[in-house]
Amino acid sequence: MSLVLPSELVVDRFLPTVRAMIARRLADHGMTQQEIASELGVTQAAVSKYLSGDSGGDDRFRNHRETVATVDRIADGLASSEMDGYDALxxxxxxxRSLTDRGPICEIHEAEMPELEGLGCDLCVRGLDPAVRLERDVLENVRTxxxxxxxxxxxxxxxxxxxxxxxxxxxxAENxxxxxxxxxxxYAMGGRVEIPANPEFGASQHVATAVLAATAVDSEVRSGLNVATNSHLLERARELxxxxxxFDADYDDRRSHLQKQFDDRGEVPPVAYHQGAYGIEPVTYVFGRTAVEATELLEELVAPA
Structure with a gap:
């Protein structure tokens, strides 16, 4: 694990890039390198490096609309003396603050610390919020x-x-x-299963509506997955x-349709299925208290007889 603070990214990535951007804008306004150095609080040698393009930096800031607009305002304000150091700061x-809330700093932070991926850097924005920890636990469970x-x-x-x-x-959960x-x-590709990305909230309409129907009837059942319906899986379920x-595959609203079926049965069954309809593949849902629990049950259901 790489423990990186967002403040490190501000100092190491954001500040050099923005200083170089401001230096170039001020130079365009006709200011000398010494004048620019005085405004930015750096040496003339640093300004020379900024203007030569040797200062490095990160294109995610250079190409960010809000960053460019802020740099332009600061450069125009300092060059015209309508803005002082306090205003620029x-x-x-x-x-x-804006870039740390789902902006480039957040993006870079997630790349540096994969543990943050999918959380939108909410740790930086919301602090040690129990809700953030809960979201992280759910994401990790689905990932596993x-x-x-x-x-x-x-x-x-x-x-x-x-x-x-x-x-x-x-x-x-409500939606x-x-x-x-x-x-x-x-998806199954080339004889193997491909997981295209890490889990995210709101990423699935299909399985989410089934999960929402289940948890509305039994709050402890918070997870589900969908697979193809086949006789082996159903027979194996009965063996267990x-x-x-x-349930009927031809429905207008999956969530309300499933919820009614669960209500009528008086429980959320671990396995619910349909045999398909015109233009609809046969699908089986496997439910559990967690995503890992549902997957463990699936392992048992597809195991050879």
Whole structure:
């Protein structure tokens, strides 16, 4: 693990880039290198390096619209004496706050610390918020479940043409943005399962609606995944003491349709399936309290007889 503070990125990546950008704008206004150095609080040699293009920096800031606009305001203000150092600092601090909230600093931070991926750098913005920790735990659970699913022997035979997915909801989830899943779904390609990206909240409409239907009936059931329906899976479920719930594939609203089926049964079954309809593949949902639990059950369901 690489422990990186966002303030390090501000100092090492943001500040040199923005200083170089301001230096060039001030030079365009006709200011001398010594005058620029005085405004920026650096040496003339540093300004010379900025203007020669040898200072490095990061194009994610150079090409960022808000950063460019702020640099232009600061350079115009300093060159015309309409802005002093206090005003310039206020502009830069406001920019840093913005860039740390799902901006380039957040993007770089996630690249430096993969543990932050998918959290939108909320740790920087919201601090040690218990809700952030909960979101992180859900994302990690789905990530682990997806990897475990991909490692199940012959799992490719259970992946429908539309792909599969595994999702997990936050407690008291209300809509799809409260459910974490794999963006773009999980597909079988070349005899193996491909996981296209790390999980994100709101990434799946399909599996999320099934999960939301389940958790609305039983708040402890917060996860589910979809696979292709086949007789072996259903027979194996019965061998494990699970009576799969069959429901109609031809529905207008998956969430309300499934929720009614669960209500009528009086519980959320670990396995629910349909046999397809015109233009609809047969699909089976496997539910669990967590994404890992649902995947563990799937392992048992697809195991050879």
């Amino acid at each position: 206020a502009e830069l601090l406001a920019l840093v 479940a997806a990897r475990r699913l991909a490692a199940i022997p012959r799992i490719v035979d259970s992946v429908p043409n539309v792909g599969t997915n595994v999702g997990m909801a936050l407690p008291d 799809v943005t409260d459910v974490a899943a794999i963006p773009g779904r999980i 003491g699970i009576e799969p719930l069959e």
